[in-house]
Amino acid sequence: xxxxxxxxxxxxxxxxxxxxxxxxxxxxxxxxxxxxxxxxxxxxxxxxxxxxxxxxxxxxxxxxxxxxxxxxxxxxxxxxxxxxxxxxxxxxxxxxxxxxxxxxxxxxxxxxxxxxxxxxxxxxxxxxxxxxxxxxxxxxxxxxxxxxxxxxxxxxxxxxxxxxxxxxxxxxxxxxxxxxxxxxxxxxxxxxxxxxxxxxxxxxxxxxxxxxxxxxxxxxxx
Numbered sequence: 001x002x003x004x005x006x007x008x009x010x011x012x013x014x015x016x017x018x019x020x021x022x023x024x025x026x027x028x029x030x031x032x033x034x035x036x037x038x039x040x041x042x043x044x045x046x047x048x049x050x051x052x053x054x055x056x057x058x059x060x061x062x063x064x065x066x067x068x069x070x071x072x073x074x075x076x077x078x079x080x081x082x083x084x085x086x087x088x089x090x091x092x093x094x095x096x097x098x099x100x101x102x103x104x105x106x107x108x109x110x111x112x113x114x115x116x117x118x119x120x121x122x123x124x125x126x127x128x129x130x131x132x133x134x135x136x137x138x139x140x141x142x143x144x145x146x147x148x149x150x151x152x153x154x155x156x157x158x159x160x161x162x163x164x165x166x167x168x169x170x171x172x173x174x175x176x177x178x179x180x181x182x183x184x185x186x187x188x189x190x191x192x193x194x195x196x197x198x199x200x201x202x203x204x205x206x207x208x209x210x211x212x213x214x215x216x217x218x219x220x221x222x
Contacts, residue, residue, distance in 0.1 A: 004218040005169035005187055007109040007138075009157060011148075012116065012124060014173035014198060015191045021091040027062065029082055030075040034058050037078055046074065067115040069143050076120030083127040090128040093193070097130035099210035099221070104136040106220035113141040113157060113170075115148055149176045154184035169217060171210075175201035189213055 013022045038055045041047055049070040051057050061071045082088035104110055112121050118140045125133040139161060146153030158165045165185030172178050173196060178188040182204070189205045191213075192198045200206045207213045214221035 005108070006167035007111060007161060007163050007169070008103060009111045009113050009141075009154075009168055009170045009181075009186070011170075011172035011174070011177065011191075012112065012114040012121065014193065014196045015171055016096045017090060017092050017124070018193075019196045025088070025091075026075075026079060029088065030078045031059070031062055033078050033081075034062075034074075037074060046077070050074075067143055067147065069117070072115060072117040072120065072142065076117040076123065079120055080123055083123045088127065090124045092125075092128045092130045092133075093209065094130075095209040095211050097128070097133060099214055099219075100133060100136050102214070102220040108219065109138040109161065109163070110136055111139045111141065111157065111161060112137055113145075113148070113153075115143055118142045118144075148174075149180050151180045151183035154181045154186055158184070158186070169213075171213065173198045175204065178204045187217075189216070 010016055013019055035055055038047065038058070047054050058071060058074065061068055079088060100110060112125070114121055116124070121140045121142065122134050125137070141157050141160065145156040145160070154170065155165070158168060161168070166187070169187045169189060170178065170181040171189055171191055173191045173193065175190065178190055178201065182188045189207055190198070190201055192200045192206045192208060205216060207216060211221060213219065
């Protein structure tokens with residue numbers, strides 16, 4: 001049996017929280033406030049990378065679910081207002097917080113890699129229905145390191161974390177992301193949660209939840 005990983009890199013949507021929360025709560029919340037945001041920030045740096053007309057461009061990107069850094073940054077700023085006001089609270093799968101706490105307390109280094117901006121990631125984990133989980137993570141990565149389906153992105157994460165790829169386990173529900181991570185030398189496990197309708201890939205280990213991940217990889221579990 002191979003040694004347990006030294007670090008975990010986890011995706012967010014479909015892995016630590018339901019896809020429905022993102023698509024039915026967060027995205028509509030941001031969309032409804034985009035017009036006001038654009039009006040309030042016209043001519044400011046936050047919209048500098050958004051072609052005019054900014055509102056139409058942002059709405060088009062959202063319709064196509066584009067993983068564009070400028071869009072993700074703006075969504076994160078809108079969500080920040082909602083979280084700070086108490087209007088938003090993240091829904092985390094019930095197995096996630098206990099597992100993350102055991103892993104962190106057991107000495108594993110934990111990282112997040114998501115297409116959502118780093119500030120948005122911290123909001124999601126900082127205002128969850130399981131409490132503030134941000135202190136459990138050693139680092140957060142977004143598309144500033146590269147696209148999630150590019151092996152070079154995972155190599156960059158390893159360099160940023162100061163760890164060898166073989167010591168890192170990447171958790172995601174998306175097979176193409178897992179393919180890229182494995183190509184960079186990381187170990188991989190697909191979260192196949194029935195609630196999200198994830199289809200298991202024959203090319204990667206699979207787990208139904210974080211408790212099963214722990215059992216499969218010799219991680220601390222209760």
